[in-house]
Amino acid sequence: MKREIIRFQNVTREYDAGNHVLKALDNVSFAIGEGEFVVILGPSGAGKSTLLNLLGGMDYATSGEIIVNDKNIVGLSDDKLTEYRAEHVGFVFQFYNLIPTLTALENIALTKKIVKNPIDAKEVLELVDLSDHANQFPAQLSGGEQQRVSIARAVAKNPTMLLCDEPTGALDSETGVIVLEMLQKLCRVRGKTVIIVTHNSVLSEAADRVIRIKNGKIREVSKNPAPKAIREVSW
Amino acid sequence: MLTRKMFRDMGCHKSQFISIFLMAFLAIFIYTGVGGEWRGLQKSVDEYYETSNLADIFVYGNNITKEQEMAVLNLEGVTDVARRMELSATILNEKTLYLYFVEDDNISKPYIAAGSTFDLNDTEGLWLDKRFADSNGIKVGDTINATVSGLKFSKTVRGLIYFPEQVYESGSDSMQPDFSKFGYAYLSYKAFPVPDYLTYSTLLIKGDVQEGAVAEALDNQYSVYLEKKDHASVSMFQNEVSQHKMMGDIFPVVFLLIALLTMMTTMTRLVSNQRIQIGTLKALGFKKGAITWHYVAYGFALSLFGAVLGLILGPLIIPRLFLPSMSSFYTIPKWQIASNEPVYYAVSIALVLLCTAVSFLACRRHLSETPADTLRPKAPKAIRHGLFERTRLWVKIGFNAQWNIRDATRNKIRSFMAIVGVFGCTTLIVCALSMNDAMNDLKKWQYETVNIYESKLQLDSTITDEQIQNIMTDVSGEAIIEESIEIRYKSNKKTGTLRVTDGTTLIVPTDYRMNPIILPTKGVSITGKVSEALGVKKGEVLEWHIYGDSDWHESVVSAIYREPVNQGITMNREQFEKYGFKWKPTAILSARTVSGKYDGVESITLTSESIKGWDELTEAVFIMVYLLIVAAAILSVVVLYNLGLLSFTEMERSLATLKVMGLKSGNLRNLLLTQNLWFSVIGFAFGIPGGLKLTEIICSYSGESFDFPISSHPRTLLISFVFTFGLSIIVNLMFSSKIRRLNMVEALKAME
Structure with a gap:
């Protein structure tokens, strides 16, 4: 394994569901290496999103440790978590979540407000092949294009990792493939750690590492010795 | 079941619906309250005049x-x-x-x-x-x-x-x-x-x-022909009534407008946020009429509750606030409150219908779509690049400004409302403070600048020249003549006071800025109010006669001066005697406090007592001032909070995204604050002249004998500024905890 960049150590997340305690994550442990293309697989309600939210610094673990870049992020204050998100995490959402009142370029340039030395917005836009659409508003872009802007926005911060929550969930398969190719390219060419949460098991063929999760527990963590390119995966 | 949905929806949009309710309530509360007050006054005095068979015309000879x-x-x-x-x-x-x-x-x-x-x-x-x-x-x-x-x-x-x-x-x-x-x-x-x-x-x-x-x-x-409406007692009271009437008419309209605007924005948003639900209801087989009524019922129910409560409480509370000061000033055997007038019901019904109609208009568009269309997510609103965005400056102003400019232009009605809300607030607060200023300035002008005597001895008509001389020596006094006169210019007539001075130093003529001026010795000088009322200018000739004497005299206006309470003509003894009048003083002024008893003196008025009287007189005005300030505060908090909430709800997803991306809470708060401050600045800028104009209108109802010095005091502007922006910032702070508590996970989950 390359340098270990993320480690979950006995992480539990409990929710108070009125009369009983719901364990969304139950004593989960795993590790991810730098520059890996990781797929987290599992059916609905398995705890995938909880895992992603914890890793993204949007939620608090009930117990355990989450080590990112040798630092435990469990127990950080709100402000520290915000700093953590700004510095380490690039989010790609299922519904893109572009700011509707900002153009594609402005959505990316937004990162200037957040980190000190972001990658130039135009450069990132070129990376996702959308230079021609720089001045269009989200409403004027197709779903796939919006998702690519969203990826560009996440990359512009130059984060430690990209966290993608069902990035193709709202897209048709052809557009989905383009988006996933983009993510894989970022991983392979730029060396970004990319973590994708999905319920589509086909994607596991393209991953370096596959984490299967069910009922809040890790079922299997497997390494893929020869990950395929996205195009080669049979959809 | 839909009714249950309605109440739950109201629960979800508490603050908007509470404010619609509140505005509907305030509109009717003030309308019927102040209406009950002035109508009560009118009714009391009308009945009094009727039963006492008050004369229609008074002829004096x-x-x-x-x-x-x-x-x-x-x-x-x-x-x-x-x-x-x-x-x-x-x-x-x-x-x-x-x-x-x-x-x-x-x-x-x-x-x-x-x-x-x-x-x-x-x-x-x-x-x-x-x-x-x-x-x-x-x-x-x-x-x-x-x-x-x-x-x-x-x-x-x-x-x-x-x-x-x-x-x-x-x-x-x-x-x-x-x-x-x-x-x-x-x-x-x-x-x-x-x-x-x-x-x-x-x-x-x-x-x-x-x-x-x-x-x-x-x-x-x-010598004098006086119609009832010009009789001092009748017209003074009538002025008071019409002043109250004007307030009772203007303010409810403001609240009604706010209620309607809030209704419009809230309902439009509620309906467009619930379009999938509407589509589902339609697909389930609910008739269009039933769904329409469901949404229209929001407006109907809220305005109905508000109006009914206002109708009950208005006449019960407001007239009682005014009664003490009114009855200390005016004398009527029976004070009435008009608590039950058909017009109240008519206005209340009209308000309910208006609110209902507005909520119908707001949701009509979505309701007329086919269920299939309604079920599909709404096409996002198209945005175009404005002219400003093509300029170089656009890139320079930064994200915060860009965001807010786009957001404001995309939500024009909301922006407009926010500005109107701040404008209304500033107008009311400036008006309230300016009225306060005007009252104090007038007092200062009258008792510290114009009338610098301490005692005024009103002389009996039987007093002899020798007695006058003795008194003057005794109190170091100055003699003047003051007579009631009627002034005529072309077809305009006005009553006023003729003042004849004889080297008088204890009454100082001033200009509008309250600076002392010296009146010319030739011709006569008139007060600004007389000049305005008659349309007579410097150099023109007017006519006048003393009450009790039917001879008219012509005089050239050689100067115009201003006086706060006493309107009329001033001339010196020499001019007066030229008309053939004898110098026969009616009053002696003294800088001392005179308390002795003198033969031939009818009464002594002390300025210190007059000031006390003035303070009592202005009590009713101060009640109004407090009412205005409270109204201003409610208005701005309600409007700004609502709009803030609306924009917050709309931006929630964007804000959550930014927060996930790592933008600090403080930055997000500034994002919201920026817009609020812009609107506050614009509203405030328009509100100042608005408030001064409103003060002018209100003061103009206080009768022709007053010349109110209306000006914008730096202190008033400062207080208004602090008040308006303070409220704006406080409202903003209410959202900062919301931003901190913003649940990123929930906000980003799904579209609807």
Whole structure:
């Protein structure tokens, strides 16, 4: 394994569901290496999103440790978590979540407000092949294009990792493939750690590492010795 | 089941719906409350005038004969006439008692509050002003010793009365009636002490007739012809009523507009946020009418509750706030509150219908779509690049400004409303403070700049030149003449005061900025209000005559000066004597506090007491000022909070995204604050002239004799600024905890 960049150590997340305690994550442990293309697989309600939210610094673990870049992020204050998100995490959402009142370029340039030395917005836009659409508003872009802007926005911060929550969930398969190719390219060419949460098991063929999760527990963590390119995966 | 949905929806949009309810309530509350007050005043005074058969026309002359009276009675339109003698007596040393000796008590009858009814055959009885009696401890059966022009006589108090011509007792020198110093009494002509000298000075007329006809019937032997509406007591009260009426009419409209705007934005958003639900309801088979009614019912129910509550509480609370100051100033036997007027119901129904109609308009568009269309997510609103965005500056202003400009232009109605809300708030607060300023300035102007005497000795008409000289030496006084006059320019007429000075230093003429000026010695000078009312300018010629003297005189206007409360003409002794008048002072001014007793002095007015009177008079204004400030605060908090909430809800997803991306809470708060501050700045900038204009309008209703100095004090502007922006920031702070608590996971989950 390359340098270990993320480690979950006995992480539990409990929710108070009125009369009983719901364990969304139950004593989960795993590790991810730098520059890996990781797929987290599992059916609905398995705890995938909880895992992603914890890793993204949007939620608090009930117990355990989450080590990112040798630092435990469990127990950080709100402000520290915000700093953590700004510095380490690039989010790609299922519904893109572009700011509707900002153009594609402005959505990316937004990162200037957040980190000190972001990658130039135009450069990132070129990376996702959308230079021609720089001045269009989200409403004027197709779903796939919006998702690519969203990826560009996440990359512009130059984060430690990209966290993608069902990035193709709202897209048709052809557009989905383009988006996933983009993510894989970022991983392979730029060396970004990319973590994708999905319920589509086909994607596991393209991953370096596959984490299967069910009922809040890790079922299997497997390494893929020869990950395929996205195009080669049979959809 | 839909009703249950409605209440739950209301629960979810609590603050918007509460504010719609609140605005509907306030509109009706103030309308019926202030309406109940002024309508009550109007009703009280109308009934009083009606039952006392107040004269329609007052004609003053020297000696109105029986023949003249009959000639007037025979005029077409005249239904009744009566003669009476009016004169001023001194009692209890220096108190003034104005006596009405009536030939008949058919017109302008007194209201008997205590004692026996009026008897025309009573030669020894007197019916006394109740408030004068009360403040001097005089009771029915007491004996009154009075002096008229040196002649002493006594009468027995038979009853205590209110008099319809003395609703506002203007007898004393200050604005505020002083019931302990000035009173009136009603007597039979048979009670006149020297029957041989009885001449009638006043002719009262009931009916509808023109001055020309009366003048002809009287052979022009009269000096003043006064219609009821111009009578000092009647017009003073009427001014008060119309001032209250104006407030009661303007403010509810403001609240109604806010209610409608809030309704419009809230309903539009509610419906567009629920379009999938609407589609589902349609697909389930609910009839369009049922769904429409469901949404229209929000507006209907809220405005109905608000209106009903306002209708109940308004007349119950507001009139009681005004009553104490009104009744200390005016005298009416019975104060009424008009709590149950058809127009209240009409206005309430109109308000409910309007709100219902607006909520219908707001949701009509979505409801007319087919279920399939409605179920599909709404196409996002198209955005275009504005002109500004093509400029270079656009890139430079930064993300915060870019975001807010786009957001504001994309939500024009919301932005407009926010500006209107701040504008309304600033207007009200500036108006409230300016009114306060105007009152204080007027006091300072009148008592510290213009009238710098401390005592004013009102002289008896029988005083001799020698007595005057003695008093002047004794109090180091200055003598002046003050007479009531009528001024005419072209077809315009106005009553006022003629002041004749003789090297006077204790009354200082000023300009509008309250700077002392020196009046020219030639010609006459007039006050600004007279100039405005008559349309006469410097260098033009006006005419005037003294009441009680029918000769008109022409004068050239050589200067215009301003005075806060006393409007009229000023000239010097030399000019006055040129018209053939004799120098016969009516008052002596002194810089000292004069308390002694002098023969020939009718009364002494101390400036310190006048100031006290003025303070009491302005009490009603201050009630209004407080009401305005409260209204301003409610208005701005409600509007700004609502709009903030609306934009917050709309931006929630974007804000959550930014937060996930790592933007700090403080930055997000600034994002929201920026827009709020922009709107506050714009609203504030328009609100200042708005507030000053409103003050001007309100002050213009206080009657022609006042010249209010309206100006924008730096202090007022500063307080308004702090108030408006303080509220704006406080409202913003309410959202900062919302931003901190913003649940990123929830907000980003799904589209709807």
